[in-house]
Amino acid sequence: MKKILLLTTGGTIASRPTEEGLVPGLDGGGMAARLYGLADNYSLTVRDLLSMDSSNIQPEEWQVIARAVYESRVDFDGIVITHGTDTMAYTASVLSFMLRGIEIPVVLTGSQLPIEHPLTDGLENLRTAFAMAAGGVGGVFVAFDRKVILGCRAVKTRTTGFDAFESVNWPLAAQISAAGMMLRPEALPAASGEPCILRDALCRDVFLIKLTPGLNPEIFDMLLSMHYRGVVIEAFGAGGLHFIRRDLIAKLHAAVQAGMAVVVCSQCLYERSDFSLYQAGQKALAEGVIQGYDMTTEAAVTKLMWSLGQTDDPEQVRALFARSLCGEVTVDKGI
Numbered sequence: 001m002k003k004i005l006l007l008t009t010g011g012t013i014a015s016r017p018t019e020e021g022l023v024p025g026l027d028g029g030g031m032a033a034r035l036y037g038l039a040d041n042y043s044l045t046v047r048d049l050l051s052m053d054s055s056n057i058q059p060e061e062w063q064v065i066a067r068a069v070y071e072s073r074v075d076f077d078g079i080v081i082t083h084g085t086d087t088m089a090y091t092a093s094v095l096s097f098m099l100r101g102i103e104i105p106v107v108l109t110g111s112q113l114p115i116e117h118p119l120t121d122g123l124e125n126l127r128t129a130f131a132m133a134a135g136g137v138g139g140v141f142v143a144f145d146r147k148v149i150l151g152c153r154a155v156k157t158r159t160t161g162f163d164a165f166e167s168v169n170w171p172l173a174a175q176i177s178a179a180g181m182m183l184r185p186e187a188l189p190a191a192s193g194e195p196c197i198l199r200d201a202l203c204r205d206v207f208l209i210k211l212t213p214g215l216n217p218e219i220f221d222m223l224l225s226m227h228y229r230g231v232v233i234e235a236f237g238a239g240g241l242h243f244i245r246r247d248l249i250a251k252l253h254a255a256v257q258a259g260m261a262v263v264v265c266s267q268c269l270y271e272r273s274d275f276s277l278y279q280a281g282q283k284a285l286a287e288g289v290i291q292g293y294d295m296t297t298e299a300a301v302t303k304l305m306w307s308l309g310q311t312d313d314p315e316q317v318r319a320l321f322a323r324s325l326c327g328e329v330t331v332d333k334g335i
């Protein structure tokens with residue numbers, strides 16, 4: 001029997017109704033008792049790590065989770081992490097960078113209805129997560145609604161639907177059907193060949209700006225005065241930002257000169273950004289911004305936090321963004 005570790009962190013799956021709304025309250029033992037026959041197929045160990053709504057999960061908790069996974073990886077065939085859905089995509093992305101090259105499957109899952117609710121989707125999601133965790137494919141994944149998504153490509157796209165996550169700009173890693181669990185090798189990142197080393201240093205001073213028409217460029221002065229070291233900009237379409245009347249390009253110049261790492265993505269969820277396509281984008285590239293290409297916002301933000309945690313050298317940050325570390329970006333394809 002495969003040895004699986006279940007790490008619990010809270011989320012709706014472990015929540016109970018209170019006078020203040022849903023609050024995580026069920027521990028791992030209580031959750032395991034609700035698995036009925038499912039746990040009989042695995043040698044299961046349960047550990048409670050956190051008991052939080054995932055809106056409260058922040059970089060400090062990411063480090064707690066990463067360290068627990070790293071320390072346990074040699075004792076288990078796979079690890080399942082139950083986690084709230086709201087920030088699961090951020091956690092999955094950042095774990096993908098911190099635990100790059102992890103030899104065993106690390107599968108995050110959760111639910112839209114508590115596991116104690118009669119209509120819960122939690123059991124189905126755990127079933128998929130356990131199957132993936134026992135499947136022997138190393139990496140960080142999100143299992144939800146009978147789908148398995150590469151962790152650094154997952155985005156939460158629904159607030160209540162059971163089909164809450166999508167694999168953005170990347171095929172599903174696996175899918176469950178009557179044929180069983182079908183793994184898609186083309187969706188699995190190539191093994192790096194290097195042993196997994198825990199790299200959990202992070203820079204928290206990263207800001208995300210979603211451009212709106214007419215956004216005041218002075219926002220960059222404020223971010224610099226607050227000592228932000230990195231900014232991710234969700235620009236328009238394939239790669240646009242305004243420079244008439246309110247000159248964002250001039251402020252990007254000042255920010256990059258001051259040592260800030262600026263990563264530009266698209267606010268479109270699907271397909272890749274390419275800032276070399278239009279004049280506005282080319283002007284931004286000339287100022288030294290880093291292209292995010294087809295990365296999700298969650299992956300871009302966490303990669304920037306992680307990269308700035310690894311190095312102070314802007315050129316090394318740029319080099320880390322010029323390649324895919326765990327399948328998070330496609331850098332070599334034109335649109």
Ligand SMILES: NC(=O)C[C@H](N)C(=O)O
Pocket residue numbers: 010011012013052053054055083084085086087110111112113
């Ligand atoms: N479905 C959920 O898990 C949402 C919950 N608020 C959380 O992220 O912890």
